Amino acid sequence: MRRILWFRRDLRVDDNPLLSFEGEVLPLFIFDTTILEKLPPSDRRLTFIFHTVMKLKEDLHIIGLDLAIFYGKPTDIFDWILTTGSYHEVCASGDYDSYALERDRDISLKLPFNLLHDTYIFKPDEVLKKDGTPYLVFTPFYNCAKKLFQREHLTHYPHTAQKLVAFDYEGLHCIGGDTLTKRPLLLESIRFEPQSLTLQQQMSPQEKLALFATKIETYTNARDFMALDATSALGIDLRFGTISIRALLRWLSEQKKNKVDTEPFFRQLVFRDFYAMLLYHFPHLALENFRYSFKGLEDKEKFEAFTTTRTGVPIVDAGIRQLLETGEMHNRVRMICASFFTKNLLLPWQWGERFFAQHLMDYDAASNILSWQWSAGTGVDPQPYFRIFNPYTQTKRFDKEGTYIKKYLPQLAQTPAKFLADEALLRQYNLAQYPSPIVEHSASSKRALEYFRLSMPEN
Ligand SMILES: Cc1cc2nc3c(=O)[nH]c(=O)nc-3n(C[C@H](O)[C@H](O)[C@H](O)COP(=O)(O)OP(=O)(O)OC[C@H]3O[C@@H](n4cnc5c(N)ncnc54)[C@H](O)[C@@H]3O)c2cc1C
The missing domain is CATH 1.25.40.80 (Serine Threonine Protein Phosphatase 5, Tetratricopeptide repeat)
Known part of the structure; x- marks a missing residue:
């Protein structure tokens, strides 16, 4: 039996069901241009993924295997591989977002697809x-x-697979249509620029x-x-x-x-x-509300203020600054930002979801989409739409000394912590190099409640 082992969301050797087959295998990783073409060359995740794939190649060497690394569209790549010999099946662990399901369906038309449970x-x-x-x-x-x-x-899955020797594992296999070219195994070879990762991301x-x-x-x-x-x-x-x-x-x-x-x-x-x-x-949840017809208001100026850390709400701006600088964001800050975005700014949750998707190192379609729907009150969990986070109260409870805010907004380093959790003080005293809040919490919350009430089914 000859198998292609397609690594996607399981970039490791230890305890990987993919490696627990008997017989010859061709381990494979694809830098999928369908996804990569949409990302800027500075995308931080590619630095992480590239290092991880190189480590996977090294770890596979240690157990007598190797990794063939491809760059192109999966359908073209499988067409090309199938010209190099006969294979009985492709094995891969489940990946359930809508693009992944469609991609796997296309490949299963070429070769029997053995979908394993792992993630x-x-x-x-x-x-x-x-x-x-x-x-x-x-x-x-x-x-x-x-x-x-x-x-x-x-x-625990032990590794038992054996290397398919008759394959050239060197370099980056670039496939366009049915043509193969080779490039050196460098991040630049897939058109991305190396980014510096935080210490945590390197651990x-x-x-x-x-x-x-x-x-x-x-x-x-x-x-x-x-x-x-x-x-x-x-x-x-x-x-x-x-x-x-x-x-x-x-x-x-x-x-x-x-x-x-x-x-x-x-x-x-x-x-x-x-x-x-x-x-x-419910794959339609990727784009559509589960509850309520409310769609949000397409206010580009407010969106711009949110994404450029100029809302004047310190905890929100600090969160977005953390996201832009590191690709990380603390869970509670994600909740505060998403509530502010969908309720106080009344912006469409899909815009916020897409913005997080562009920057989060741990971006995962299911967790991100469903968390945004939860925050917007439009998702499956009955999080009532009328529950709106007060970013100032949240600051008082969870960042009382302003330590987190000051770390990411150094222009507020000298501002007394009580200002950061007090909307009235922020409005009353114009802080140097920091805008006044762009919406008033109480009025914008009332406006959100009214919009949501109007979109209820009985209206
Ligand atoms: C608006 C919003 C967007 C989010 N987007 C993502 C995303 O794209 N990817 C993502 O993995 N998580 C997302 N989360 C969930 C959560 O914020 C992160 O999983 C968590 O912050 C990751 O940090 P950690 O590994 O230290 O978490 P820990 O607290 O150490 O939790 C361990 C693991 O449990 C899982 N987990 C924890 N909390 C949640 C949660 N609320 N929902 C789902 N899984 C959870 C994660 O896999 C996490 O790594 C989002 C939350 C919100 C409110």
């Missing part, structure tokens, strides 16, 4: 209501998931886990405080599969044996599954 804890149709339909609310999904969770979700998942082991006890109480480094920072690793979800769960069960309360962290991992399951079953 999430549960298969997309494993946690369903008694009547076989998907859960729409997280808590019942979570309760059902906990009941179904068992040892098999912790399975291996194992290093992050070792660090997180020292903080997991305080996760519940500290995770919402944006100036504290209290979360795992594994978002990017889960996104690109540099850690296996099962390895993370096995690590968590070791922590549990040491009497650590692991449930709050486990719950967040199940949240990730919940969102993936929802997008799988």
Whole structure:
């Protein structure tokens, strides 16, 4: 049996079901031009992905395999590979956003496609209501998931595959139509510029886990405080599969044996599954509301202020500055920014989703889309549209000293912390080099409620 192993969201050797086949295999990674063509050469994620792919190639060498690296459109690449010999199937782990599903469907017309389960804890149709339909609310999904969770979700996959020798693994295979050219294996060869990554982004998942082991006890109480480094920072690793979800769960069960309360962290991992399951079953959610016909107001000026850190709301501007400078953003700040965007500015959630998608290192279609819909109050979870975050109260609770805000907005370094959490003070005293808030919280919240009320089905 000869198999093509297509690495996508599972860029690792350890505990990878792709490598647990017997027989000859051709491991493959594709820099997919359909996706890359839409990104600027400065996209930070490509630096991370490129390093990760090079590490995967090295790690495969260690176990006697190699990685063929391609640049082009997957359909052209598979057409070309099929001219080099006969293959029985292509194996890949599940990737469920709409582009991925369409891409895999196209390839399955050329070669039998063996879709493996790897990326999430549960298969997309494993946690369903008694009547076989998907859960729409997280808590019942979570309760059902906990009941179904068992040892098999912790399975470790050994590597047993053997190298397909008759293949040239050197250099970057660039395919345009059915023509092959070769380039050196450099980031510049795929037309991207090397970017500097933060220390955290350079850490291996194992290093992050070792660090997180020292903080997991305080996760519940500290995770919402944006100036504290209290979360795992594994978002990017889960996104690109540099850690296996099962390895993370096995690590968590070791922590549990040491009497650590692991449930709050486990719950967040199940949240990730919940969102993936929802997008799988309701692909139209990528663009359309689940609830309410409200579409937002297309105000380009407000959008520009939001994306260029000029809203005058310090916690929002600090969050966007963190995103633009590092590709990261603390979860609570993501929630505050998304609420401000969709409620106070009344902008379409799809605009915000796209903006985050352009910049987040851990961008994941399901988590991003569903979180934006949740913030907008248009999604499946019954987050009432009338619940609007007050960015000033949030600042008072979670960044009282203004440590996070001052880190990302150094022009506010000398401003007393109480100003940063007080809209009236921000308006009353014009701060040097910092704009006044572009909307008034109470009035803009009232306006949002009115717009949403008008878009309710009974109106
Ligand atoms: C508007 C908005 C957009 C978001 N976009 C993304 C995105 O594109 N990609 C993404 O992975 N997460 C997204 N999230 C969820 C969350 O903010 C990140 O997963 C988290 O901040 C990553 O940091 P961490 O790894 O330190 O998280 P931890 O707190 O250490 O959590 C561990 C892991 O659990 C998962 N997780 C945690 N919280 C959530 C959540 N609320 N929803 C889904 N999964 C979660 C993530 O995989 C995360 O890495 C978004 C949240 C909001 C409010």
